[in-house]
Amino acid sequence: MEQLLDLSLLNSTIRMVTPILLAALGGALCARVGLFNVGLEGLILIGAFSAIVGNHFTGSLLLAILFAVLCVVLFSLLFAYITIDLKANEIVVGIALNFLATGLTTFALRTIFDVKGAFYDKNMEGLPSIDLPIMGDVPVVGTILSGHSPLVYLAFGLVFVLHIYLFKTVSGFRLLAAGENLTAAKSLGMKVRRTQYGAILVCGLLCGLAGAQLSLGQVTMFSEGMTAGRGFIALVAMMLGQSNPFGVMGASLLFGFMDALSIRLQGFSIPTHFTLMLPYVMTIAAMFFFRDKSYLQLAQRGGGGSR
Amino acid sequence: MRTKELAFALLHPLLAVCVGLLAGALAIWVVGASVIETYAELWKGAFGSFYFFTNTLTRATPIILIGLGVALAFRAGFFNLGAEGQMVLGAVSAALTALYLPGPGWVKLIAALLAGFLAGGLWSILAGWLDAAFRLNLLITTLLMNYIAALFAGYLVTEPFKDTSGSAAMAQTPMIDNTVWLPKLFSGMSLHAGFLIAVTAAILLYLMIRSSSFGYEVRVLGYNPSFAAYGGIRRTRVMLWSMLISGGLAGLAGTVEVLGMQYRYIDGALTAPGYAWTGLMATLLANSHPLGTAAAGILLAALETGAMGVERNTEVPLEIASVIQAVLILFVSVKFSYSFWKRKKGRGSHGTTA
Numbered sequence: 001m002e003q004l005l006d007l008s009l010l011n012s013t014i015r016m017v018t019p020i021l022l023a024a025l026g027g028a029l030c031a032r033v034g035l036f037n038v039g040l041e042g043l044i045l046i047g048a049f050s051a052i053v054g055n056h057f058t059g060s061l062l063l064a065i066l067f068a069v070l071c072v073v074l075f076s077l078l079f080a081y082i083t084i085d086l087k088a089n090e091i092v093v094g095i096a097l098n099f100l101a102t103g104l105t106t107f108a109l110r111t112i113f114d115v116k117g118a119f120y121d122k123n124m125e126g127l128p129s130i131d132l133p134i135m136g137d138v139p140v141v142g143t144i145l146s147g148h149s150p151l152v153y154l155a156f157g158l159v160f161v162l163h164i165y166l167f168k169t170v171s172g173f174r175l176l177a178a179g180e181n182l183t184a185a186k187s188l189g190m191k192v193r194r195t196q197y198g199a200i201l202v203c204g205l206l207c208g209l210a211g212a213q214l215s216l217g218q219v220t221m222f223s224e225g226m227t228a229g230r231g232f233i234a235l236v237a238m239m240l241g242q243s244n245p246f247g248v249m250g251a252s253l254l255f256g257f258m259d260a261l262s263i264r265l266q267g268f269s270i271p272t273h274f275t276l277m278l279p280y281v282m283t284i285a286a287m288f289f290f291r292d293k294s295y296l297q298l299a300q301r302g303g304g305g306s307r
Numbered sequence: 308m309r310t311k312e313l314a315f316a317l318l319h320p321l322l323a324v325c326v327g328l329l330a331g332a333l334a335i336w337v338v339g340a341s342v343i344e345t346y347a348e349l350w351k352g353a354f355g356s357f358y359f360f361t362n363t364l365t366r367a368t369p370i371i372l373i374g375l376g377v378a379l380a381f382r383a384g385f386f387n388l389g390a391e392g393q394m395v396l397g398a399v400s401a402a403l404t405a406l407y408l409p410g411p412g413w414v415k416l417i418a419a420l421l422a423g424f425l426a427g428g429l430w431s432i433l434a435g436w437l438d439a440a441f442r443l444n445l446l447i448t449t450l451l452m453n454y455i456a457a458l459f460a461g462y463l464v465t466e467p468f469k470d471t472s473g474s475a476a477m478a479q480t481p482m483i484d485n486t487v488w489l490p491k492l493f494s495g496m497s498l499h500a501g502f503l504i505a506v507t508a509a510i511l512l513y514l515m516i517r518s519s520s521f522g523y524e525v526r527v528l529g530y531n532p533s534f535a536a537y538g539g540i541r542r543t544r545v546m547l548w549s550m551l552i553s554g555g556l557a558g559l560a561g562t563v564e565v566l567g568m569q570y571r572y573i574d575g576a577l578t579a580p581g582y583a584w585t586g587l588m589a590t591l592l593a594n595s596h597p598l599g600t601a602a603a604g605i606l607l608a609a610l611e612t613g614a615m616g617v618e619r620n621t622e623v624p625l626e627i628a629s630v631i632q633a634v635l636i637l638f639v640s641v642k643f644s645y646s647f648w649k650r651k652k653g654r655g656s657h658g659t660t661a
Contacts, residue, residue, distance in 0.1 A: 038446075082641055091386065091446070092591060092640035096633055099584060103629030110624035111338050232450050239444070273462035280454045287443045 009260055011148075015217065017256025018152045019044060022210035023234035024252050025155075025162055026203030028243040032166065033199040034179040038094025039079055040207060041231025042101030047072045047211020049105040052222040053112060055124055064216065065151075069208035075101070076204030080197050098231075106224050118223035126220040127151060127213070151213040156249070158206070163245040175199060210234075229280070236283050251286070258282045320592055320603070320639055327635030334630050340623045352616020353609035359616070361498040365568070367601075367608035369394070369560035369577075371505040373586025374593075374600040375512050376556030381595040382516060383549040384529040389434055389449030390557040391583035392456030393427035397558020398565045399460040400426035402480050402572035403468060405487045405565075412486025419487060420562055427558015428551040430456060435550035439543040453583075461574045470571070478574035489567035501563025506601065508556060513597040525549055557583070581629075585611070588636050607632055 023040045030037040047068045054067030079097055083090045113119045127149035166172040177185045178195045186192050214230070215222050233255050241247030258279040265275040332342045353363050373390045380387035401423035405415050434452055437443040461478065464470075470481040489500040516522035524545045528535040536542065561577055569576055585607050592607070593599030614628035 078637075082637065086641040088640040093637065095388075095587070096591075096637040096640060099588070099629065099636060100633035103626055103633050107334060107624055107626035107630055110626060229451070229454055232447065236447055236451075239447070271462055271466060273458045273465070277455050277458045280451045283451055284437075284443070284448055287447065288437075288441055 009264055010257075012260040012263070013253065013257045014152060015148060015256075016259040017252050018149075018155045018217065019210040019214045020230055020234045020237055020255055020259075021249060021252040022151075022155045022158070022206045022213065023231055024237040024241070024248045025158060025245060026206035026210075027235055027238040028241065028245065028248050029162070029175075029199040029206075030203045031238060031243040032176055032179045033196045034182060035083060035090050035196065035200065036094075037079070037200070037203060038091050038235065039076075039097035039101075039231075040094075040203075040234050041227050041229070042094075042098035043072050043076060043204060043207035044211045044214060044231050044234075045098075045101045045105055045225070045227045046075050047208040048215035048226060049108065049211070049222050050208075051212035051215050052119060052124075052220070053108075055216060055220065056113075056121065061125065061127060061216065065209070065212045068212045069205050072208030072211065073201055073204040076200050076207070079204075080200040084193060084196050084200075102225060105222075109222065109224065118221060118226075120219075120221040124220040127216050149213065149217050151209055151217065154209070155213075159245045159249045166245065207231075233279065233283055236287060240286055254286060255279055255283060320594075323592070323635050323639035324606075326638040327631045330634035331627055331631040334627055335623055338623055340621055345617055345621055345623050345627075348617045348620050349610070349613035351613075352619075353613035355616070358496060359612065361493060361496040363605065363609045363612045364502050365497040365499065366580075366612050367605040368499075368502045368505045368567075369564050369582045370586045370589055370608050371601045371604035372508060372560035372563070373557050373583055374589035374604050375505075375508055375597055376553040376560075377587050377590040378593070378595040378597055378600045379512060379516070379525065379549050379556070380553040381590060382529045383525045383545060384532060385435075385546060385549065386446045387431065387434075387449050387550065387553050388446060388587070389431060389452050389456075389554070390560075390586055391578060392449075392453035393430050393554040393557035394561035394583055395460045395577055396430050396456045396561070397423035397427035397555075398561030398577055399463055399480075399572045400558070401562035402483065402565045403463075405483045406468075406480060412484070415484075415487045416489070416566065419566060420559065423558045423562025423565075424555040425558070427561065428553075428555030431550045431554020431557070432547055435547050439546060457578055460572070464572055464574050480572045483566070483570045485570075487566065488570060489563060491567075497568065499563070499567030501567040504559070504563060505604075508559070509597050509601040516597060521545070521548065557586075560586070580611075585632065588632055591636050592639050 023044055026043075027037050027040050050071035051064050051068035054064035055061060058064060058067070075097070079090075079093060082088050082093050109115060109119060129149055164172075166176065174185070174190055175195050175198075177188075178190060178192045182192055210230075211227075214226065234252070237251040237255055238248055240251040241249070262275045262278040265278070266272050328346070332346075335342045335345045352359060354360050373394060376393075377387055377390055401419040404422040405419040408415050408418050410418075430452065431449070434443075434445055434448045437448050438445045464480055465478045468480050470477070470479050472481060492498045492500065492502065516525060524535070524540045527538065528540055528542060528545050532542065535545075560582065564577060564582075565572055586604065589600050589603040589607055592603040610628045610631055614625045617623050617627060618625040
């Protein structure tokens, strides 16, 4: 048991949680303006792939991340246009975008790198790990918090920023109002359409970062469908956290912990198939314990909920 | 008026197909290949000869069955995104039944078909029950259960039921006895009796939705849940039944693949081609009409088999098919022809509210 639960497990939890947290925060913003974004999975995948492409061709990590963000923002512009202006069902659009992301990344993988399945370049550098100056020296806390990529710190910082934005600023209140009652917000002369666009584009930005962390954060590689349901887990994290930044962070940490634990458990005599199930089983179990009706209404507004 | 409505109903998917092909052309152009040549190869690969045509129908078989299942759930107003898991569990149950049940071949065959249907159906009904009893969002549970089902089936064929006879260490069950195989429809071709099952299922589902009382309840529940409740339709009962049939059809899709094509359960052989997702797309394309779903299933399968021909004969990769499919679905979800027109009209008369 001691082998299983040590401090480095918590350290890897924080690393694992970052893509989920970033995407879930993006999803939460969309949810707050009344759009249920099922396309998170596809957005992260595009981000992961374009980060690798950017890194390969520019050799600069910063440009790679910017390129990933740019690609995903463009991609989410498509989501915004089709759902907001063409009034398509956002669940269907989200699902279609996931398909499109899978198809496009695999297609591009074949045409750009001429490989099937995965692209790995040992010369390519991943995101640097930052050792925190003072915190890093504190024994327990330091082991957990130090030595992560800048995106990890950014993600956790964003939780605070988003919380302040949503609940302490006027513009944040407007955003909440747009999601609460679209028609009422409109009748007050708010630029609802612009708010919705803004939320979706920021969601794209966050998913781009999530993808970059996924493909450049640990090992610098891209493999087909490497998101493996993280976008959907982020969706659940968003629902469990009730689109509240700190709630989302808590829920994401739970899943990150399971993710890290499932990898750790593979060292034991439990069949890997069962350890890999853990995050998904836990997600369903978590829905069971933390279920709340508010997200159901949200999903229903999208027309895709089950009731 | 009716012909006008029908024209609109058909115009819409056709327009989406055009946009999809246009996006495909763009992708081909980016790769630097000839668009016309590639599309000619696509056509040849899908319908070029009787052999290729039967290949397309073979690939369409599981897609149609899954599509029908999803269509029924859609009709009742539920998103069943768990077809993949349901299919995999159906396939592995059918394979194990065919392998280990004693008795003559035809008994095993029927038992395997039933087992496949039931395994898929029960896995699906579990998600339905979680929704009905504990209000867990069906969209998410069905999705997550895919991963669990695939991993569980993977475990079954890597540990207890692994084929140890061959030299290759593939994760698969032993070969099923050939008395339990679904017969081929033409000798030397891949098309098997599973296709007939799929077509029969499409017709049965069409008749059921159109003229049975259960079909009526499904439709009302899907169109207007409050009216359904007012009319005394028991939501939970209709939901569980439609989830059972929905998942069962997905399970059957896996079953006919095992009994008609592969003759064993091979880990990943059903998930890798993405049958489940193509089935879902077929449903979306056909707007949940059972016969339309069958036609859309054949169309999407043709894109996939055609793309294999494209990959054999040109520089364009196979994945062109998934790009075309995804764009197609994206634009079928947009009621663009119609809503554009409607919105313009609305603006003229009394401004826009929504």
